[in-house]
Amino acid sequence: MASIVDVPKPRVNCSMLSQHINRPVCFVGRVEKVHPSGSAFTLTDGDGKTANIELNEPLEEELSGVVELLGMVSNKGVIMATTYTILREDKGITFDLELYNEALKVIHDFPQYYPFEMAASG
């Protein structure tokens, strides 16, 4: 069975979630709130909108700052995350979420120039 990492995952923000239901996506956002159970949290994207994230296993570490996660979008628009990466703010240049959002828009506005889907094959 192909794991999520072997499959092309379009980068999305909150407004695009509805178009990717039941599909694997890559979501980058800033951590807003973490549920006390540690199995769910919310992220805000570059537009300021919020996405709900759910994990299979509860978090083991403190989550803060900008995070990139891979997961499937559920029917209800919640991202069932399988893996995540924290983009640390203390190392390198701070991640500019607004700029990332602008880039996302460009990628989705001109898919003919950004054929990510095909890139993954072979």
Added chain:
Amino acid sequence: MSVRLTAGAIQDLITDSEVTNPVLQCLKMRQVANTSGPTRYRLMMSDGRHSYSSFLLATQLNHLPENNLLEPNCVCKVKKTTTNTLQDGRRVLVVIDMEILQSGEEAGGKIGDPTPFAADGKSSPPQSLVSSTSFSSSPAVPGPSYRNNSGYGGGSAGKQIGKVSPQCGMETSPMKASPMKTSPFESSPMKTSPFKASPMKTSPFKASPMKTSPYKASPSKTSPYKASPMKTPPYKASPSKTSPYKASPMKDNSSPAGSSTKVIPIASLNPYQSKWTIRARVTNKSNIRNWSNSRGEGKLFSFEIVDESGEIKITAFNKEVDKFYSLVEQGKVYYITKGTLKVANKQYNSLNNDYEMTLHANTSIVPCDDGQDIPAVHCDFIPIAELENKDNNDIVDVIGVCKSAEDVSRITTKSSKEVSKRALHLIDTTGKVVTATLWGEEAEKFDGSGQPVVAIKGARLSDFGGRSLSASFSSTVMINPDIPQAFLLRGWFDKVGFKLNSQSLTETRSAGGNTRINWKSLSDIKDEQLGHREKADYFSCIATVVYTRKENCLYKACPSDNCNKKVIDQQNGFFRCEKCNREFPNFKYRLLLSANLADFGDNQWVTCFQETAEVLLGHSAETLGQLRDTDEAAFDEVFQRANFTAHIFKNRVKLETYNDETRVKVTVLEVQPIDHREYSRRLLSNIRQLAG
């Protein structure tokens, strides 16, 4: 071919009823002399039913009579008029737009049998008002010349019913007892010599330059068609131009009788009216200045005042200085009367008024307690983005939030004077930023913390660094002024403005000596044939190093300062420099690196001299020289590391000829690390631009 006149139109026009494009016949026309400014034409128009002689032609239509398009008996379509009511209730209609439908010849003569329209509704003409010579005679009388009829326009009459002889020569008719009924112009001239040049001093007719003069139409009252030049030429086409066009201009012309209670707006002050009172606040008061020149010596002080209509500069000399200097205080409101008006000297006066005032012995300045409705300051703020369209050295008013301010610095001027200056960066709702310079005490006192709203009145625009502002001696700088624009700006800035990554009109740092970085890609070098012109081209690009030539990248150079010439190894432990003509026991290593850069479009061989090569390789020339002799592997490593690194390169490209061969040579002037965010933003904006 008969054209129908719009019957009843005269009545409608005068009573302000709606009438669209009425067709009227011009029965008579007369030139009214104007001492300064264009001639005015007074017309008598008829709608077939009524005639009315108090029609004035707006000066922009003067070409119609001048080119004989408008002539007696011609039929016209009056497209736009405006009405002026005189103090006694009579109305004058100014024709602002009119089209000639039929010439006088074609019309053939007077159409219909119009009776003079009386403002009070009576349509029958009370016979000759004043003097018999008026054309108030019976219709049968063969065209009495359109005499001026002093009573003309006195609300009634004297409208000529008779045939109008085309000659509009209003000569001076023996109009004596002119029915100066209610006109304030009963000033003497009338009485003494009927139709002489009546120096209607008090007439509110302002000379044409007074753009803001309220239109007063009363000349008819005094001596309607005086050939004599009234000093104060009656008809100004003011309605079209100015706002202070007041429906009852007479009101403003308060003081013919010297009444001091009626106040006129500053905007209506002019040299032709001497009895007026204004009420205004002092916005700026200067110090007393003494002068002495070949003609003598004296002292003066000046101050600027403002009221709701505008502002004006006032100067007092010698004796008046003593009288008024201590009385006049900045910020206070005063009633001022009897000053002399003259045309403003724009060299010293940057205010928005054609005139300026001088105080004299009879001037009176009285403090006024009730100054609430007088604005504290009168500014016409120009949006920062529009400063680009203004000319260099213009005086402007600007308001903006001080985004940032530099520290105060002291500089020595050409005249060896030390002066402080401080640069502020102002931003406004247009999103543009401009640098404003403050001088002297203002520069020292300025506190830019908290990003205050700064308003500068009378700042000088300069083309330093593109566009920048300077607060000159006569400018007024206000921090967080108590005016509505300031609050608007504050609100805008706090919500939106502070985030804006705005474009400055003043480029303080210029990459390459010019204002903008010239971004190109390597393929553009060939496509645009960069460097092919007489002068070298400069451009910046983002590229990756793909190859560096490590052989021959180092050379031994002359150790003296400023001399980088390659030295000749004389093999005896000495090195000779041809340029300095000296021998040295030592040398310094210098880099001369040949590298190949690449981007998505193309490759390009470039040359990097000492400074840029050191940045690229990350080591100094000396170190590399040492390394080359000692540790080969480490030396190679340096070059390997540099490979496939990307940077921002600022380059100079030129077509050069070497031994009959011309090649495009590129030299790297500066190497900078890539600012990814700035690069991304630029790419995004390019994408959006290309997408259209």
